[in-house]
């Protein structure tokens with residue numbers, strides 16, 4: 193596993209004064225949440241009016257869910273972060289271990305389980321550690337068995353070599 197230098201911003205559990213920058217980011221996040229919610233509402237209305245559209249959307253969601261499942265990461269590939277949200281609550285979040293901070297990992301805004309508000313920006317964060325211990329170094333995988341050439345392929349190769357041999361001999365004699 194490659195070494196990643198994790199970043200921290202403030203100490204989530206200590207006193208934290210929101211900066212002007214924090215307020216601005218939170219405002220942007222709320223505006224984005226509103227726009228997304230509007231789009232979702234519009235799409236829901238269209239799906240209610242058009243069953244074929246609703247079915248296509250259901251299938252698209254299923255495909256995404258299957259894809260997410262196939263990307264499921266092992267515990268030792270996940271870093272846990274302690275983060276302080278704009279509302280002042282401290283929550284834990286997780287990200288793939290290669291991200292140096294939880295905002296970079298796409299955690300621009302979160303839902304707070306305490307005040308049940310969406311679109312809350314992360315204002316302070318620190319890494320806690322990996323979700324699980326990496327497994328013991330495994331035995332190196334055995335090399336793949338040599339590919340068995342089919343008889344036809346061998347014959348083709350022999351023919352090609354013979355031709356090449358003839359060509360070289362002709363060149364030497366010429």
Ligand SMILES: [Zn+2]
Nearest residue numbers: 279281304307
């Ligand atoms: Zn909260």
